[in-house]
Amino acid sequence: MAREEIPKQAKRMFKGQIFDVFQWEQKMYDGSYKTFELLKRPNTVQVLAVVKDKILLLEQEQPEKGVYLSLPDGRVEGNEDELTAAQRELLEETGFESKSWIEWQRFQPMVKVVFDVVIYIAVDCLKVAEQNLDEGEKIKWKLVSLDELLALTDDREVFKQQELAMLFMDMRLHTDKKEAFRKLLWPDA
Amino acid sequence: MAREEIPKQAKRMFKGQIFDVFQWEQKMYDGSYKTFELLKRPNTVQVLAVVKDKILLLEQEQPEKGVYLSLPDGRVEGNEDELTAAQRELLEETGFESKSWIEWQRFQPMVKVVFDVVIYIAVDCLKVAEQNLDEGEKIKWKLVSLDELLALTDDREVFKQQELAMLFMDMRLHTDKKEAFRKLLWPDA
Numbered sequence: 001m002a003r004e005e006i007p008k009q010a011k012r013m014f015k016g017q018i019f020d021v022f023q024w025e026q027k028m029y030d031g032s033y034k035t036f037e038l039l040k041r042p043n044t045v046q047v048l049a050v051v052k053d054k055i056l057l058l059e060q061e062q063p064e065k066g067v068y069l070s071l072p073d074g075r076v077e078g079n080e081d082e083l084t085a086a087q088r089e090l091l092e093e094t095g096f097e098s099k100s101w102i103e104w105q106r107f108q109p110m111v112k113v114v115f116d117v118v119i120y121i122a123v124d125c126l127k128v129a130e131q132n133l134d135e136g137e138k139i140k141w142k143l144v145s146l147d148e149l150l151a152l153t154d155d156r157e158v159f160k161q162q163e164l165a166m167l168f169m170d171m172r173l174h175t176d177k178k179e180a181f182r183k184l185l186w187p188d189a
Numbered sequence: 190m191a192r193e194e195i196p197k198q199a200k201r202m203f204k205g206q207i208f209d210v211f212q213w214e215q216k217m218y219d220g221s222y223k224t225f226e227l228l229k230r231p232n233t234v235q236v237l238a239v240v241k242d243k244i245l246l247l248e249q250e251q252p253e254k255g256v257y258l259s260l261p262d263g264r265v266e267g268n269e270d271e272l273t274a275a276q277r278e279l280l281e282e283t284g285f286e287s288k289s290w291i292e293w294q295r296f297q298p299m300v301k302v303v304f305d306v307v308i309y310i311a312v313d314c315l316k317v318a319e320q321n322l323d324e325g326e327k328i329k330w331k332l333v334s335l336d337e338l339l340a341l342t343d344d345r346e347v348f349k350q351q352e353l354a355m356l357f358m359d360m361r362l363h364t365d366k367k368e369a370f371r372k373l374l375w376p377d378a
Contacts, residue, residue, distance in 0.1 A: 014203035016210050017226040018301060021203055030324045037206040039228070041301075109351070110299055112207060112230075135219045153359075162298070162351060169358040170342075 054143035243332035287311035
């Protein structure tokens with residue numbers, strides 16, 4: 001399926017904190033025109049961070065959102081590239097870093113909202129600093145096994161990263177995909 | 190997890206064709222304030238329409254989006270309620286109707302966008318009319334078995350209704366859930 005893109009003739013109608021709104025006149029199959037609308041927001045990054053034989057999982061609490069589990073994640077800020085954003089978020093949220101990063105997946109998850117979710121794998125992570133959280137963040141980290149991670153998809157009220165949940169369920173359905181994923185996380189095992 | 194809601198003190202900053210943008214000042218844990226932003230858009234409905242021992246599947250083509258498979262779906266329009274929207278979309282897109290509807294699932298699928306996806310089951314559907322498509326729609330319908338429907342989750346480039354894909358994968362992982370679903374689709378079988 002074609003990716004959604006903001007067409008060149010679109011006008012920015014509103015510039016928000018996160019979302020910009022674009023509109024344009026779209027020619028329909030019968031020759032008439034209709035006002036179309038798309039949003040644009042910064043891409044987000046998510047990190048599968050490997051620490052020895054485990055994976056880093058966050059327990060986060062946010063105003064109005066309650067407590068939930070997630071992989072380290074965040075928005076790309078300003079002009080930084082996606083890998084830099086992933087490295088920054090992992091370091092801020094957990095104090096870990098890695099010298100070996102793979103861009104594993106890239107999705108356009110929302111209908112009518114142009115943005116990518118980019119999922120990185122960071123192997124052999126080491127603790128190099130303390131957490132450095134924004135004023136709105138309450139985050140604890142813990143280490144889980146691959147099987148514990150994949151089992152999170154049974155509770156989507158608590159684990160809401162939907163793209164990851166889809167990938168994890170797919171691995172639970174297809175053992176060959178799970179084993180290929182395991183080799184990405186632990187290339188030397 | 191708590192549902193995202195537009196807080197009472199939020200102001201509507203932009204009214205779009207589909208999306209409205211709301212902003213407000215949010216007090217943070219350290220007592221400072223930060224501008225928060227949420228979008229609101231109309232709810233959408235999706236229909237699992239049962240025809241004898243099969244389920245209705247659409248092959249759709251849209252400008253800029255290519256060809257894809259989906260269940261009948263659409264946006265709630267104006268002041269109509271969700272069930273009315275589901276019945277209207279099924280009739281317009283396929284010409285089928287049902288006297289027996291169940292609200293099966295309700296989700297808030299997007300982060301920072303306040304809207305629900307509501308999934309209905311319509312049992313014992315009958316063909317009562319021709320398709321009645323909007324000028325922008327090219328839609329063919331066909332009938333598939335339950336196993337063919339669940340197998341669609343293996344090709345997410347073609348089957349993009351993510352909430353449904355999550356539910357179908359969950360059923361493939363948990364046979365008891367699949368059998369409970371089968372009883373909803375064919376209560377008299």
